[in-house]
Amino acid sequence: GCAGLGIPMPRLDMMKQTLPTLEPFEAHKQMAQAVLEKVMAHLPTDLVDQWAETWFMTFSSDLCGKTQGAFLRFLEEVVVEGNSVGADMSLWNAAIDSLRNLDLPEMCARENINQAETLWLQGREHIANTAEKIQVQLRMQIEQRAVALRELGETMMTTSDLNDLMDVLALELPNLGMRGCFLSLYENPQRPADLARLVLAYDRDGRIQLPAEGVIFPSKHLAPKLAWERLQSFGLIVEALYSKEDQLGFVLFDVAPENAAVCSALRGQLSSALQGVLLLEQRRRVEAELREYQGKLEEKVMIRTRALRKTNMQLQKEMAEREQAQAEIQNLNADLEKRVIERTAALEAANKELESFSYSVSHDLRSPLRAMDGFSNILEKSYSEQLGEEGRQYLARIRSGTRRMGQLIDDLLRFSRLGRQPLRKQTVSPSVVARQSLDELYPTFADRQVEIEVQNLPICQADPSLLRQVFDNLLGNAIKYSSKRPAAHIQVGWFEQDGENVYFVRDDGAGFDMRYINKLFGVFQRLHREDEFEGTGVGLANVQRIIHRHGGRIWAEGEVNKGATFYFTIGAE
Structure with a gap:
């Protein structure tokens, strides 16, 4: 002016x-x-x-x-x-x-x-x-201002500290005809539209004291409130500060029109000086972090070295103890191998005895039962009139007991064979097996109103014949225990739980009391009377043994007169 x-x-x-x-x-x-x-x-x-x-x-x-x-x-x-x-x-x-x-x-x-x-x-x-x-x-x-601008540029290029650079600039601003200067740097050069930090504030009264860390404000405001309160309403020029790689910030000049040309030249000098200063500050900051990291690393190395010495001593002690333990293990292995040979021989002998027992049960015990059943049949057909009503009742009870005894023998033999039968796994469709089982069981419910739903079950790796026994038993039980309902509903389905396929058979029949769930899979354990529902109490024990041999699990839920659901899984290959 x-x-x-x-x-x-x-x-x-x-x-x-x-x-x-x-x-x-x-x-x-x-x-x-x-x-x-x-x-x-x-x-x-x-x-x-x-x-x-x-x-x-x-x-x-x-x-x-x-x-x-x-x-x-x-x-x-x-x-x-x-x-x-x-x-x-x-x-x-x-x-x-x-x-x-x-x-x-x-x-x-x-x-x-x-x-x-x-x-x-x-x-x-x-x-x-x-x-x-x-x-x-x-x-x-x-x-004069050209000389001042040139000298300022030379001074700024030799300045390596941001605060010193701001001091030099503030000292020369009056000589350049500047009425005000507010210089801000981007907090994040990659996101310049977010926040900026005011590092230099200068007006007609001189340099304005700022906090050591500067003043943070939204970049779009160009300056914080304290700057706008001091700026004139005319003669404002905004210059961007940038390098080839980054946007550094911007500077807001309050300048008379005749001095406007100074702003562009000063912007170039400021950009170059700031780029050098910020790079040096970044280098100093990285070096300080490296020194700090090196100190911590050396401290950790010393701690690790002491720990390693202690670990080596402990390892030597453990190696000595391990050598001693290995010697003891070798002795134990020799003794164990001897015991295994002895136990194997005993087990082979027991298996032979079991096979002999099974043969005796299959042939020797069945012969008297067949004779009893045959002669009682002759009595019923040829001498029914001579026996009278009471005699015929006794004869019927004899024949029923004979048949039940035969069924118990068959179930017991089947349970015994399951533990010795080879497991031949292959890819099986449970849906197909379930439908085959229902086809065979159809005569038992052909004269009843039974709705049976078989979902599309996912395939699994299982022994087809053993899986067939599982469905024969579970579906047979569902049909049997829902026989007292005029219209029964049975469902065969599945769901996924914890990455595992869970299959289930559900009915709406007699159900059971959950207080006796621990007896459900025991041999000869029954939760219903013989006169309510016939059976030997071996079927679910067989199912559990088959599922366990496949590496799976089986469990059940039920409620009296509201039905039961049996769940099982087939272990992964």
Whole structure:
């Protein structure tokens, strides 16, 4: 502004107060003001009003001899002030020509016409001299700022600390004609739209003290609240700070129009200096972190070394103990191998005895039963009338007991064979096996109303014949225990639980009391009376043994008179 040229700011109000009252010229005052306002129409209205009145008064006062030199002093001050708001030098010559065209000499004696012409000429010369003086001072100022800018750039490029860099910049800002400067760096250069950190704040009163860590604010605001409270409402320029690789931040300048060119040059110097400083700071930070990490690493190495020594001593002790234990294990293995041979021989003998027992049960015990069943059948057919009613009842009980005894023998032999039967696993479709079992069981429920649903069960790896026994028993039980319902419903389905396929058979029959669940899979254990539902109590024991041989699990849930559900899994291959 004008202060930088060394020219005092105009004191037009004070000059106006010292001028005498010129009664003869008051009638032409408004005419002269209108002319000047028309010439200066593009300038701020408040300045034009003030200048027009003072212009007329100083000229009229000098013309009538009331004052001397007031008009020329006014011209010098108004030209300087006009230059600060962008007024062209030709404006003032145009204003003089416009006033001269008014017949101002008529406002005073004819002998003053020559004096008026002299004032016009002096005014023109004074305007030219003042304009030349302003231009000379502006060129000197530009040269001085160019030198200051070059020296600042050299100083900044040799500065390796961010705080020092900000100190250097703040010291030189007045020499560059800056009224304000607010420099901010992005918190995250990869996300510049998020947050920025104000690291330098400078206004007309000098550098503003900031917290050591700066002031964080949203980048879109360009500056925090404290900056906007100090900035002027005009002459603001925003310059981006960046390097080839990253966006560093931005700087907000408050600068007069004639000094705007400095901002672009200063931006380039700041970007280069900041890039170097930030890289050095990053390097120092990484080196500090590395030193800290190295210290911690050395401490850990010492701790690990001590622990390793202790572990080595313990390992040597354990190795000695292990050698001793291995010697003991070898002795135990020899003894165990001897016992295994002995137990194997005993087991083979027991298996032979079991096979012999099974043969005896299959043949020797069956022969008397067949005889009892055969002779009792003859009695029933040939001598039924001679036996009488009571005799026939006794005979029927004998035949029923014989058949039950035969069934118990068959079930017991089947249970015994399950433990010795080879397991031949293959890919099996449980849905197909379940339907085959239902086809065979169909005669047992053909005359009943039974709805049976078999879902599409996932395949598994199992022994087909043993899996068939599982479904024969579970479906047979479901059909049997739902026989007292007029319309029964049986479901064969599956679901996945913890990555495992769970198959189930559900009915809505007699069910059972969960208090006796522990007896459900025991041999010869029954939860219903013989006169309610026939059976030997071996079927579910067989099912459990088959499922366990496949590596699976079986369990059940039930409620009296509401049905039962049997769940089982087939272990993975």
